Amino acid sequence: xxxxxxxxxxxxxxxxxxxxxxxxxxxxxxxxxxxxxxxxxxxxxxxxxxxxxxxxxxxxxxxxxxxxxxxxxxxxxxxxxxxxxxxxxxxxxxxxxxxxxxxxxxxxxxxxxxxxxxxxxxxxxxxxxxxxxxxxxxxxxxxxxxxxxxxxxxxxxxxxxxxxxxxxxxxxxxxxxxxxxxxxxxxxxxxxxxxxxxxxxxxxxxxxxxxxxxxxxxxxxxxxxxxxxxxxxxxxxxxxxxxxxxxxxxxxxxxxxxxxxxxxxxxxxxxxxxxxxxxxxxxxxxxxxxxxxxxxxxxxxxxxxxxxxxxxxxxxxxxxxxxxxxxxxxxxxxxxxxxxxxxxxxxxxxxxxxxxxxxxxxxxxx
Amino acid sequence: xxxxxxxxxxxxxxxxxxxxxxxxxxxxxxxxxxxxxxxxxxxxxxxxxxxxxxxxxxxxxxxxxxxxxxxxxxxxxxxxxxxxxxxxxxxxxxxxxxxxxxxxxxxxxxxxxxxxxxxxxxxxxxxxxxxxxxxxxxxxxxxxxxxxxxxxxxxxxxxxxxxxxxxxxxxxxxxxxxxxxxxxxxxxxxxxxxxxxxxxxxxxxxxxxxxxxxxxxxxxxxxxxxxxxxxxxxxxxxxxxxxxxxxxxxxxxxxxxxxxxxxxxxxxxxxxxxxxxxxxxxxxxxxxxxxxxxxxxxxxxxxxxxxxxxxxxxxxxxxxxxxxxxxxxxxxxxxxxxxxxxxxxxxxxxxxxxxxxxxxxxxxxx
Numbered sequence: 001x002x003x004x005x006x007x008x009x010x011x012x013x014x015x016x017x018x019x020x021x022x023x024x025x026x027x028x029x030x031x032x033x034x035x036x037x038x039x040x041x042x043x044x045x046x047x048x049x050x051x052x053x054x055x056x057x058x059x060x061x062x063x064x065x066x067x068x069x070x071x072x073x074x075x076x077x078x079x080x081x082x083x084x085x086x087x088x089x090x091x092x093x094x095x096x097x098x099x100x101x102x103x104x105x106x107x108x109x110x111x112x113x114x115x116x117x118x119x120x121x122x123x124x125x126x127x128x129x130x131x132x133x134x135x136x137x138x139x140x141x142x143x144x145x146x147x148x149x150x151x152x153x154x155x156x157x158x159x160x161x162x163x164x165x166x167x168x169x170x171x172x173x174x175x176x177x178x179x180x181x182x183x184x185x186x187x188x189x190x191x192x193x194x195x196x197x198x199x200x201x202x203x204x205x206x207x208x209x210x211x212x213x214x215x216x217x218x219x220x221x222x223x224x225x226x227x228x229x230x231x232x233x234x235x236x237x238x239x240x241x242x243x244x245x246x247x248x249x250x251x252x253x254x255x256x257x258x259x260x261x262x263x264x265x266x267x268x269x270x271x272x273x274x275x276x277x278x279x280x281x282x283x284x285x286x287x288x289x290x291x292x293x294x295x296x297x298x299x300x301x302x303x304x305x306x307x308x309x310x311x312x313x314x315x316x317x318x319x320x321x322x323x324x325x326x327x328x329x330x331x332x333x334x335x336x337x338x339x340x341x342x343x344x345x346x347x348x349x350x351x352x353x354x355x356x357x358x359x360x361x362x363x364x365x366x
Numbered sequence: 367x368x369x370x371x372x373x374x375x376x377x378x379x380x381x382x383x384x385x386x387x388x389x390x391x392x393x394x395x396x397x398x399x400x401x402x403x404x405x406x407x408x409x410x411x412x413x414x415x416x417x418x419x420x421x422x423x424x425x426x427x428x429x430x431x432x433x434x435x436x437x438x439x440x441x442x443x444x445x446x447x448x449x450x451x452x453x454x455x456x457x458x459x460x461x462x463x464x465x466x467x468x469x470x471x472x473x474x475x476x477x478x479x480x481x482x483x484x485x486x487x488x489x490x491x492x493x494x495x496x497x498x499x500x501x502x503x504x505x506x507x508x509x510x511x512x513x514x515x516x517x518x519x520x521x522x523x524x525x526x527x528x529x530x531x532x533x534x535x536x537x538x539x540x541x542x543x544x545x546x547x548x549x550x551x552x553x554x555x556x557x558x559x560x561x562x563x564x565x566x567x568x569x570x571x572x573x574x575x576x577x578x579x580x581x582x583x584x585x586x587x588x589x590x591x592x593x594x595x596x597x598x599x600x601x602x603x604x605x606x607x608x609x610x611x612x613x614x615x616x617x618x619x620x621x622x623x624x625x626x627x628x629x630x631x632x633x634x635x636x637x638x639x640x641x642x643x644x645x646x647x648x649x650x651x652x653x654x655x656x657x658x659x660x661x662x663x664x665x666x667x668x669x670x671x672x673x674x675x676x677x678x679x680x681x682x683x684x685x686x687x688x689x690x691x692x693x694x695x696x697x698x699x700x701x702x703x704x705x706x707x708x709x710x711x712x713x714x715x716x717x718x719x720x721x722x723x724x725x726x727x728x729x730x731x732x
């Protein structure tokens with residue numbers, strides 16, 4: 001299945017990123033968005049050309065594209081699909097919304113053609129939104145869920161698989177219901193939990209905030225995202241997210257109850273807390289490592305660095321000289337001081353070589 | 367107040383790190399631990415010499431040190447303090463446990479001398495524990511809470527302030543009760559929430575885990591920590607942590623209820639969800655930036671890199687050449703592919719210079 005022309009409807013972060021990826025692979029891309037500014041910006045970024053025939057033009061578009069990618073909020077996917085199909089805009093259709101059951105259900109209700117449509121969802125995102133945050137490699141190596149139904153035609157599925165391939169993502173075939181339950185537990189409910197933890201900081205004292213460390217920063221990072229965008233996602237996956245949140249709330253209420261009992265001298269309550277902490281470790285350990293397989297056993301070398309230009313260049317120069325591959329790097333800055341620690345993740349057997357080389361060259365390796 | 371000799375009781379991560387920091391500043395350090403292996407390892411790491419007189423020797427120690435640092439789990443602080451005071455081990459005493467009210471309360475109950483003792487707590491830690499994970503700069507620029515009571519003598523307070531200074535930390539004076547409420551909200555309750563989110567992953571499908579992105583990784587990172595250690599911390603601060611968890615559980619239960627109502631067609635329920643998401647953003651925005659002040663408005667340049675030696679050295683070499691200071695760096699690896707993105711945080715006005723310089727030298731800057 002070759003895709004020569006693709007129409008992207010909705011030039012936000014995801015739509016524009018897909019357009020950029022397709023342009024890089026030589027696909028002709030047409031762009032549409034309700035917001036003329038968004039489509040203009042996407043075009044200026046090199047994401048394609050403006051679609052010449054849109055809503056309300058009963059004659060239909062000037063040409064039929066191979067695939068239309070509907071990149072609009074979940075609640076608008078079905079009506080957009082219906083409109084595009086009415087004017088025969090494309091041979092095949094997909095969408096990229098974060099939820100799948102509800103848009104499919106509405107598409108069926110509205111009488112859309114389900115043979116030419118296969119729903120999908122790239123698991124890629126950023127804390128920023130809009131075409132300005134788009135990048136051609138947003139999907140590189142990321143999972144991209146594909147949710148065919150029994151109505152989906154094989155050619156439609158092949159077209160969406162080709163889209164995923166052109167974007168450099170890994171197709172994961174899954175039913176819409178399984179998809180929605182999955183993202184409820186690995187994305188949507190964690191987001192709400194992060195918001196609830198962050199919400200507690202609104203009435204914390206300045207002294208309390210001054211005692212905040214890396215842990216609470218990590219837990220609450222995603223709570224900084226756009227509430228409007230997330231309301232749409234959560235609303236579209238309401239029942240599965242509710243089920244996960246009920247379980248999390250119950251665990252937290254039980255932990256709170258056990259801690260209250262402990263505070264009143266009931267030492268037997270420690271069992272429930274230990275169980276929750278241990279289940280947390282077990283769940284944490286199931287998350288695949290960054291290369292997609294099990295978490296690799298990297299070891300960390302810590303190096304004291306100055307917070308000024310050139311330090312990192314010199315540090316990585318040493319790694320290069322001794323042939324050590326840095327798998328990951330993390331900078332920890334000391335609040336208020338022009339000093340920090342660089343944590344370099346390397347293969348465990350590279351530790352002695354690298355540590356010795358750094359020390360010989362005057363680096364402080366604690 | 368000069369500290370010539372300090373006794374560190376408990377050579378785990380915190381105790382050994384403090385010992386290493388003191389040794390670097392020329393302080394004589396004596397080490398004690400119930401576990402002979404731990405104290406030997408700390409000594410071999412250069413943290414000091416073994417304390418010659420310990421428990422059960424009724425004659426008392428060979429010498430009285432200036433300050434004893436009690437670095438044992440919260441439940442054992444008071445009994446350790448009593449024992450050390452019984453043999454006149456030190457002129458002044460502090461502890462470094464993560465909770466403060468309960469150990470102080472028990473010390474008073476046991477009849478410890480409270481004039482020579484000032485409780486404290488360095489806000490520094492790592493996911494690893496034990497003397498092997500210790501480092502002299504663990505406390506550099508970090509907050510270190512100091513909790514004097516009305517019984518505390520001024521000299522004892524001066525001794526602990528000098529300890530904090532020698533370790534390179536920033537003293538934050540706060541009452542024990544305020545401290546415990548603060549760490550409940552910025553550390554202890556977030557930890558339990560992370561565990562409860564991670565616990566949901568234990569019965570998720572492999573497909574669901576395959577769809578996990580960076581968000582759930584961040585939210586659950588601290589859930590991988592040692593349950594035994596955390597049971598001790600949570601037990602020692604049970605009531606304040608319970609209060610925060612009750613509020614978080616109530617917010618999550620309410621969000622779940624609103625989502626259930628939405629799933630059943632009650633559109634008015636969106637208000638509650640939006641409110642929680644907005645409170646989350648407000649709380650998130652109160653966390654100070656990494657340099658201790660408000661979060662700095664760094665901009666991010668993304669560069670495609672290969673996952674092999676030398677790439678980062680060359681990348682930072684370019685930053686160095688054009689005089690751009692990299693404030694932070696984050697590597698995003700594409701699962702299953704030998705490619706990744708380096709995200710360089712720099713001052714916003716350095717973006718054009720750096721992007722142009724990188725592109726000129728053939729780097730892919732999306």
